[in-house]
Amino acid sequence: xxSTLEPKYxxxxxxxxxxxxxxxxxxxxxxxxxxxxxxxxVSPTEDENYSRMTIVVDAESAPLEQVTxxxxxLIPVIKIQELxxxxxxxxxxxxxxVKSSAEARSQxxxxxxxxxxxxxxxxxxxxxxxxxxxxxxxxxxxxxxTPFGIVELxxxxxxxxxxxxxxxxxxxxxxxxxx
Amino acid sequence: MKxxxxxxxxxxxxxxxxxxxxxxPGGAILPVYDPLIDSSIRHILVRHEQGAGHMAxxxxxxxxxxxxxxxxxxxxxxxxxxxxxxxxxxxxxxxVVTGQVPYSVIGTDAFQECDxxxxxxxxxxxxxxxxxxxxxxxxxxxAFHVATSGRPGPVLIDIPKDIAMQEMNxxxxxxxxxxxxxxxxxxxxxxxxxxxxxxxxxxxxxIYAGGGILKARAAEALRELxxxxxxxxxxxxxxxxxxxxxxxxxxxxxxxxxxxxxxxAMQESDLLIAxxxxxxxxxxGKIDGFAPEAKIIHVxxxxxxxxxxxxxxxxxxxxxxxxIEEMIKAVRSDQDKNGNGKKAGSRWPTLDPWRAHxxxxxxxxxxxxxxxxxxxxxxxxxxxxxxxxxxxDTIVASGVGQHQMWASQRWxxxxxxxxxxxxxxxTMGFAVPAAIGAKVGKPERMVWAVDxxxxxxxxxxxxxxxxxxxxxxxIAILNNAYLGMVRQWQEMFYEERYSEVYLSPxxxxxxxxxxxxxxxxxxxxxxxxxxxxxxxxxxVDDRPVVIDFRTDYREKVYPMVAxxxxxxxVIVDPDTERLGGKS
Numbered sequence: 039x040x041s042t043l044e045p046k047y048x049x050x051x052x053x054x055x056x057x058x059x060x061x062x063x064x065x066x067x068x069x070x071x072x073x074x075x076x077x078x079x080v081s082p083t084e085d086e087n088y089s090r091m092t093i094v095v096d097a098e099s100a101p102l103e104q105v106t107x108x109x110x111x112l113i114p115v116i117k118i119q120e121l122x123x124x125x126x127x128x129x130x131x132x133x134x135x136v137k138s139s140a141e142a143r144s145q146x147x148x149x150x151x152x153x154x155x156x157x158x159x160x161x162x163x164x165x166x167x168x169x170x171x172x173x174x175x176x177x178x179x180x181x182x183x184t185p186f187g188i189v190e191l192x193x194x195x196x197x198x199x200x201x202x203x204x205x206x207x208x209x210x211x212x213x214x215x216x217x
Numbered sequence: 218m219k220x221x222x223x224x225x226x227x228x229x230x231x232x233x234x235x236x237x238x239x240x241x242p243g244g245a246i247l248p249v250y251d252p253l254i255d256s257s258i259r260h261i262l263v264r265h266e267q268g269a270g271h272m273a274x275x276x277x278x279x280x281x282x283x284x285x286x287x288x289x290x291x292x293x294x295x296x297x298x299x300x301x302x303x304x305x306x307x308x309x310x311x312x313v314v315t316g317q318v319p320y321s322v323i324g325t326d327a328f329q330e331c332d333x334x335x336x337x338x339x340x341x342x343x344x345x346x347x348x349x350x351x352x353x354x355x356x357x358x359x360a361f362h363v364a365t366s367g368r369p370g371p372v373l374i375d376i377p378k379d380i381a382m383q384e385m386n387x388x389x390x391x392x393x394x395x396x397x398x399x400x401x402x403x404x405x406x407x408x409x410x411x412x413x414x415x416x417x418x419x420x421x422x423x424i425y426a427g428g429g430i431l432k433a434r435a436a437e438a439l440r441e442l443x444x445x446x447x448x449x450x451x452x453x454x455x456x457x458x459x460x461x462x463x464x465x466x467x468x469x470x471x472x473x474x475x476x477x478x479x480x481x482a483m484q485e486s487d488l489l490i491a492x493x494x495x496x497x498x499x500x501x502g503k504i505d506g507f508a509p510e511a512k513i514i515h516v517x518x519x520x521x522x523x524x525x526x527x528x529x530x531x532x533x534x535x536x537x538x539x540x541i542e543e544m545i546k547a548v549r550s551d552q553d554k555n556g557n558g559k560k561a562g563s564r565w566p567t568l569d570p571w572r573a574h575x576x577x578x579x580x581x582x583x584x585x586x587x588x589x590x591x592x593x594x595x596x597x598x599x600x601x602x603x604x605x606x607x608x609x610d611t612i613v614a615s616g617v618g619q620h621q622m623w624a625s626q627r628w629x630x631x632x633x634x635x636x637x638x639x640x641x642x643x644t645m646g647f648a649v650p651a652a653i654g655a656k657v658g659k660p661e662r663m664v665w666a667v668d669x670x671x672x673x674x675x676x677x678x679x680x681x682x683x684x685x686x687x688x689x690x691x692i693a694i695l696n697n698a699y700l701g702m703v704r705q706w707q708e709m710f711y712e713e714r715y716s717e718v719y720l721s722p723x724x725x726x727x728x729x730x731x732x733x734x735x736x737x738x739x740x741x742x743x744x745x746x747x748x749x750x751x752x753x754x755x756x757v758d759d760r761p762v763v764i765d766f767r768t769d770y771r772e773k774v775y776p777m778v779a780x781x782x783x784x785x786x787v788i789v790d791p792d793t794e795r796l797g798g799k800s
Contacts, residue, residue, distance in 0.1 A: 054397075055396075055397060059334065059338075059346070062335065062338065063338060066338055066339060070339050103524060104521065104524075104525060107520050107521035108521050110520070110521075111519070111521060112343075112397070113342075113343045113363065113395060113397050113398045114397055115397050116396050116397045
């Protein structure tokens with residue numbers, strides 16, 4: 039599991055009305071059009087009338103242009119931005135529980151320190167660690183933890199915001215698409 | 218002013234100029250049916266909720282105004298899902314109101330509860346569950362706006378019983394505020410100029426007119442564009458009537474059962490001007506082999522249609538009428554500058570050779586059939602007779618299958634909004650209720666449904682509705698005792714292994730059935746009775762008429778492009794040459 043952000047993924051920041059059923063509309067659209075979601079994170083924004091969805095789309099399942107055009111047809115969808123790595127700050131959160139005998143414990147805590155992760159819980163034979171960062175960093179960390187024995191792992195999926203101060207990242211769907 | 222939610226709903230529908238609605242009451246929608254008694258809105262009580270939906274569609278097809286239907290929760294709502302999906306596929310504006318169990322018990326599996334909003338989400342342009350009676354006027358305004366603007370489509374309002382009984386302070390919103398919904402209607406001027414330039418260079422251009430022409434009320438603009446450029450026009454199944462069939466430039470219907478000339482003209486063209494059409498698989502055949510040399514101008518109000526199937530050279534997002542009107546100006550100024558093909562040296566090439574080439578195809582590959590005097594009765598003959606013996610502006614509805622293709626191929630549609638059919642979804646049983654809805658919307662016009670025996674049996678009970686409401690529609694059943702199109706496929710592609718397609722010509726007895734439903738029933742077995750019986754049916758204007766035409770089950774729909782093959786492999790009737798095709 040050593041995937042960096044390859045162009046086979048697209049990150050969409052989707053501003054939607056904060057109403058019930060909107061998530062169903064979006065996920066239902068993806069399902070019936072055969073678009074695959076890699077990850078999805080939703081939360082209200084600074085304006086409580088709107089929520090922001092950060093959707094990572096499998097670029098091979100459908101042309102991005104169709105995904106964004108179909109999304110735009112949903113009435114509660116206000117705005118869609120495609121975010122590329124250099125134009126956006128993206129972060130992800132990971133909770134991971136690793137098997138940890140007394141002997142392994144110090145190695146694991148050392149590893150956690152290298153990744154600036156926090157130990158959230160220590161049991162007799164397991165440790166739960168919280169890590170945050172770019173998706174590649176979390177990939178690397180979970181790879182290094184694998185030999186110890188990962189009991190459970192949960193990631194939030196990416197959240198992303200465009201970098202300020204640059205020109206606004208705009209939808210590049212039409213230009214990118216070569217069919 | 219205090220109103221109940223139900224009163225507010227009916228009042229809002231009135232303010233949206235609803236003159237008629239189609240529906241059937243039940244438990245959860247009871248409160249809304251009460252104020253309907255005092256309303257100016259005419260309500261037509263259907264016999265099955267699917268009928269209400271298709272009637273609303275027929276009404277919208279014929280009038281261009283949104284069709285309105287109202288049904289109860291649970292089974293009422295699920296029964297109207299087919300019409301919603303049909304309207305979604307064919308971009309028909311519908312506003313459907315469904316009752317829902319009281320808001321307080323939603324999620325408890327209450328009697329006649331179903332997740333209507335969830336079920337209809339994929340088949341509506343948008344839908345709303347009302348959670349506060351105060352929202353009703355706003356939601357109704359939004360619903361009509363969404364249904365009728367942009368790419369039209371069906372919408373649904375789900376109203377829980379307790380919300381319908383709740384009191385609210387009446388208001389009427391002045392405007393609709395939907396920040397996420399701003400359809401683009403005006404085409405980009407540069408793209409329009411580019412389109413005009415391409416038109417001026419093409420030697421074998423074709424206008425590929427789709428249902429969007431009718432939705433945008435763009436038939437007149439289309440005619441002007443075609444006439445000023447001399448570009449021939451094909452009209453898809455959804456666009457029959459958008460350009461007059463008796464016009465010199467009209468090539469008729471393309472696609473799987475399109476005529477040879479329309480199919481081949483698109484195939485050989487060097488420029489396809491797609492106006493409100495969506496490159497449906499039934500039109501394109503195998504997409505890789507479709508119109509290989511054509512550049513594409515694609516005009517559509519739905520940006521998602523552009524590039525979905527075939528990447529255009531000139532994409533234009535906008536309303537067909539507005540865009541075509543701008544195109545006309547752009548063409549005119551280009552022709553003024555560069556000549557219009559009549560002068561030597563003009564940039565606009567003369568299209569005479571192209572049109573002459575297509576005329577040769579028309580002569581060589583006409584649509585053919587052979588009616589012997591002593592029978593059996595040919596379905597094409599029945600349609601030709603109907604076409605000949607009815608007024609020019611007759612509205613024709615059809616179901617789905619062979620009869621639909623024959624009707625679309627053979628009828629001379631010279632006026633827009635005279636062809637009512639189910640294109641995208643292919644809903645059998647569409648014809649009877651859709652014809653009723655069309656007649657309600659256009660009572661002064663003659664309305665005929667051309668139906669199949671299989672289709673008729675699906676929704677025939679709505680003739681009871683028509684009889685009791687005195688809606689004098691006329692139904693021609695082309696009764697070949699088979700699910701004819703399926704039979705045709707089994708004959709051609711399944712080695713004549715006929716699986717579950719035989720229906721019997723006599724069971725049911727269509728004449729007795731028609732009369733039991735309060736209609737006039739006729740049966741026609743022989744060719745010489747066809748004309749006189751149609752004339753008798755035309756005389757009936759106080760109740761519906763049904764004619765049971767006993768037609769030849771062996772007759773197949775030609776031409777045909779088999780599934781998975783390219784349009785260049787179109788199969789014409791094997792008897793074409795013998796029956797008048799000039800080689």
